[in-house]
Amino acid sequence: MKKSSKNDLEISNLNKVYINNNNSEIALKNISFNVKKGAMLALLGPNGAGKSTLINILSGIVNKSSGAIAINGFDVDKNIRSAKLSIGVVPQELVIDPYFTPRETLNFQAGYYGIKKSDFIADKLLEKLKLKDKANAYVRNLSGGMKRRLMIAKAMVHSPQILILDEPTAGVDVGLRNLLWENIRELNKKGTTILITTHYLEEAESICKDVAIINKGEIVRNGNSKNVIKN
Numbered sequence: 001m002k003k004s005s006k007n008d009l010e011i012s013n014l015n016k017v018y019i020n021n022n023n024s025e026i027a028l029k030n031i032s033f034n035v036k037k038g039a040m041l042a043l044l045g046p047n048g049a050g051k052s053t054l055i056n057i058l059s060g061i062v063n064k065s066s067g068a069i070a071i072n073g074f075d076v077d078k079n080i081r082s083a084k085l086s087i088g089v090v091p092q093e094l095v096i097d098p099y100f101t102p103r104e105t106l107n108f109q110a111g112y113y114g115i116k117k118s119d120f121i122a123d124k125l126l127e128k129l130k131l132k133d134k135a136n137a138y139v140r141n142l143s144g145g146m147k148r149r150l151m152i153a154k155a156m157v158h159s160p161q162i163l164i165l166d167e168p169t170a171g172v173d174v175g176l177r178n179l180l181w182e183n184i185r186e187l188n189k190k191g192t193t194i195l196i197t198t199h200y201l202e203e204a205e206s207i208c209k210d211v212a213i214i215n216k217g218e219i220v221r222n223g224n225s226k227n228v229i230k231n
Contacts, residue, residue, distance in 0.1 A: 007070075008086075008162050008193040009035035009058075014067035016053055016217075027053045029217045031067070035162070035210070040184075040194040042204035042225065045214035051197040054214070055166050059089045072161045085113065088155035090165040094147050098140035102131055102150050105139060110157040125153040129183055145176040149183060156187070163187060164195045169203065181207060 014031040017024050028050050035041045045051050056062040058069065060080070069076045072086030096105055106122035126132045129149040134142060142150065148168070155163060165184065169177040185207075188194050198204055204211050204225060211225040221228045 006037060007034040008037045008039075008072055009195065010068075010070040011054075012068040014054070014057070014069065015065045016050075016057065016062070017065045027217050028057075028064075031214075031217075031219055033212045033219055033222050035193060035195055037161075038188070038191060038193055039210055040188050040196070040208045041210040041212060042208040043195060043197045043212050043214060044199065044201065044204045045197075046199055049214045050217040051214060052166060053217075055089065055164055055197060058087060058164065060084055085158055086160055087162045087164065088158065088160035090151050090155045090163070090168060092167045092170060094151060096139050096147065096150060096154065098138065100139055101136050102126055102139060102142070102153070103135045105150065106153055106157050109154050113158040115158060121157065121159065122153075125156055128186070129153050144172070145179060148172070148176065148180060152180075152183060152187075156192075160192075162193045162195065164197075166197050167199070168196060169198070169200070 011034070012032050014028055015026075016028040017026050031054065043051055043054070053062060057064050058071065071083040074083040074086060076083045100108070103122050103126065106125060107120050110120050110122070123132070123135065126135050129152060131146060131149055131153065134146060139147065139150065152163075152165070168180055168184070172180070184194060184196075196208065208225055210223065211228050212219055213221040213228065
């Protein structure tokens with residue numbers, strides 16, 4: 001059953017411990033924070049802080065050791081399918097077949113979610129992310145910026161309430177970074193809750209009203225970005 005909540009993401013006392021040859025490594029320690037409906041929150045921290053581990057747990061790639069997670073009001077331990085359908089993840093890597101067109105890429109992805117052809121929204125997403133004129137081009141011929149935007153569209157084919165972007169601007173130039181943020185802001189204005197991981201302090205402060213700072217697997221600060229970063 002879906003919970004009633006003002007938050008789209010609720011994480012409480014989340015822990016992840018990796019066991020290897022009788023040795024244990026704590027990746028996440030008692031992580032707790034919420035993301036409000038319609039918010040844009042930056043998860044800020046250095047490489048190796050635990051950001052990717054957290055995202056992999058939220059997307060179902062990695063199992064948590066303990067703790068509670070509710071995505072769009074759905075407890076991941078009780079209603080994993082609805083929780084997964086509520087979230088879209090844009091990884092750092094470009095995971096797209098170079099021999100498909102953008103339209104084919106999005107329609108195939110929608111099929112993986114069991115969406116009927118009559119409910120495909122590929123064309124709407126391509127228009128929203130300024131890729132409509134490249135709908136039938138081969139992905140291998142797209143520019144780097146277009147491929148990044150296609151990755152966002154790919155994560156949105158099932159109309160998730162929450163979009164997670166893992167270091168979306170790492171390694172991109174200033175022009176492309178500004179264009180990506182324009183696209184992300186537009187999605188947020190239309191109601192999509194956004195969670196972004198980044199290690200760019202100025203990016204977190206300028207783009208997101210809320211920020212959670214993670215270091216060595218622990219949340220060390222959490223709240224309004226300007227107040228958190230000033231302190």
